[in-house]
Amino acid sequence: xxxxxxxxxxxxxxxxxxxxxxxxxxxxxxxxxxxxxxxxxxxxxxxxxxxxxxxxxxxxxxxxxxxxxxxxxxxxxxxxxxxxxxxxxxxxxxxxxxxxxxxxxxxxxxxxxxxxxxxxxxxxxxxxxxxxxxxxxxxxxxxxxxxxxxxxxxxxxxxxxxxxxxxxxxxxxxxxxxxxxxxxxxxxxxxxxxxxxxxxxxxxxxxxxxxxxxxxxxxxxxxxxxxxxxxxxxxxxxxxxxxxxxxxxxxxxxxxxxxxxxxxxxxxxxxxxxxxxxxxxxxxxxxxxxxxxxxxxxxxxxxxxxxxxxxxxxxxxxxxxxxxxxxxxxxxxxxxxxxxxxxxxxxxxxxxxxxxxxxxxxxxxxxxxxxxxxxxxxxxxxxxxxxxx
Numbered sequence: 001x002x003x004x005x006x007x008x009x010x011x012x013x014x015x016x017x018x019x020x021x022x023x024x025x026x027x028x029x030x031x032x033x034x035x036x037x038x039x040x041x042x043x044x045x046x047x048x049x050x051x052x053x054x055x056x057x058x059x060x061x062x063x064x065x066x067x068x069x070x071x072x073x074x075x076x077x078x079x080x081x082x083x084x085x086x087x088x089x090x091x092x093x094x095x096x097x098x099x100x101x102x103x104x105x106x107x108x109x110x111x112x113x114x115x116x117x118x119x120x121x122x123x124x125x126x127x128x129x130x131x132x133x134x135x136x137x138x139x140x141x142x143x144x145x146x147x148x149x150x151x152x153x154x155x156x157x158x159x160x161x162x163x164x165x166x167x168x169x170x171x172x173x174x175x176x177x178x179x180x181x182x183x184x185x186x187x188x189x190x191x192x193x194x195x196x197x198x199x200x201x202x203x204x205x206x207x208x209x210x211x212x213x214x215x216x217x218x219x220x221x222x223x224x225x226x227x228x229x230x231x232x233x234x235x236x237x238x239x240x241x242x243x244x245x246x247x248x249x250x251x252x253x254x255x256x257x258x259x260x261x262x263x264x265x266x267x268x269x270x271x272x273x274x275x276x277x278x279x280x281x282x283x284x285x286x287x288x289x290x291x292x293x294x295x296x297x298x299x300x301x302x303x304x305x306x307x308x309x310x311x312x313x314x315x316x317x318x319x320x321x322x323x324x325x326x327x328x329x330x331x332x333x334x335x336x337x338x339x340x341x342x343x344x345x346x347x348x349x350x351x352x353x354x355x356x357x358x359x360x361x362x363x364x365x366x367x368x369x370x371x372x373x374x375x376x377x378x379x380x381x382x383x384x385x386x387x388x389x
Contacts, residue, residue: 008101009039015066015109017047021299022128025180026106032374115145122384125152131166149173151384156297156318181373182302184365202286203278205236208250213290220339225262238271275307282310282357286346289313292334305364310353312342328360
């Protein structure tokens with residue numbers, strides 16, 4: 001019966017080709033899609049994510065114009081207005097040529113450009129952001145665009161709640177939420193991945209952006225450094241070249257660490273591919289997520305859980321939908337005082353670290369299964385196509 005079902009073509013539009021949390025999630029979806037049901041075509045600039053998609057046999061259409069647009073969270077510049085018009089025309093040409101059955105937008109700029117007008121082709125928004133975080137003209141444009149979407153799939157309950165308040169029932173779109181999936185990987189086995197086994201590390205990782213809480217992390221570690229002389233404080237991640245202010249912030253952060261009276265305990269690791277590069281196990285590690293503004297659903301917490309690392313995380317946003325405080329980690333306000341207190345608690349208790357890491361690994365493995373996520377997303381996409389047609 002399924003053999004006679006026509007394959008649906010879906011355009012997946014994303015504003016960057018590099019890897020961020022939303023891009024890792026998108027690639028996971030593309031790699032695990034049942035291509036007897038959905039034929040994916042990626043529309044994005046070049047980058048590591050786009051290259052991985054091509055290796056997997058996924059069709060790709062270049063859209064480098066996305067990279068020429070600045071931020072969309074505040075005021076829109078005249079330069080952005082011109083780029084918006086050019087990219088809007090290009091996307092229209094791609095849609096006309098490809099004749100897809102569905103257009104799936106995966107990033108803010110993609111949401112805006114795909115949904116600036118009501119389309120005959122069904123549009124599916126995968127919302128990784130809190131709409132209320134936008135301001136000025138961008139906020140009005142984002143609300144306008146979301147009201148043209150046919151379905152909005154939120155990455156967490158927190159985002160769905162924020163969205164419903166933001167649009168105030170002004171959209172005809174159906175709305176749902178589905179947590180991202182995560183595929184548990186085998187424990188590190190190679191010599192390279194195990195090279196830090198004997199080093200005790202407290203780790204924060206992510207793109208070097210101010211709101212990720214790196215400054216709070218540095219201050220928190222300085223408060224407890226004297227009590228943890230044999231622990232290293234690792235800041236892992238690179239500047240995001242296409243994120244406004246990231247390059248300058250990375251330099252400021254390096255200078256801040258260099259000035260620290262405990263600079264010898266800090267390590268600016270740089271870019272990384274896997275948390276297994278940074279730490280081996282719960283016995284020698286603590287992972288910190290310190291975002292100072294709500295993070296919709298921190299993918300890095302799924303990665304840390306999958307790596308069996310004990311976690312201290314910010315209580316803002318979707319973290320509480322991943323980590324249960326006191327059971328699978330410690331969920332605390334993103335202040336230097338709170339982070340210092342709870343990181344110290346874990347660092348001084350190996351049994352607690354190991355127990356919480358095991359609980360996080362088991363819990364996330366059950367609740368965030370990749371195939372379950374892919375099946376839910378596929379069914380929702382198919383239902384959107386049927387509903388709109």
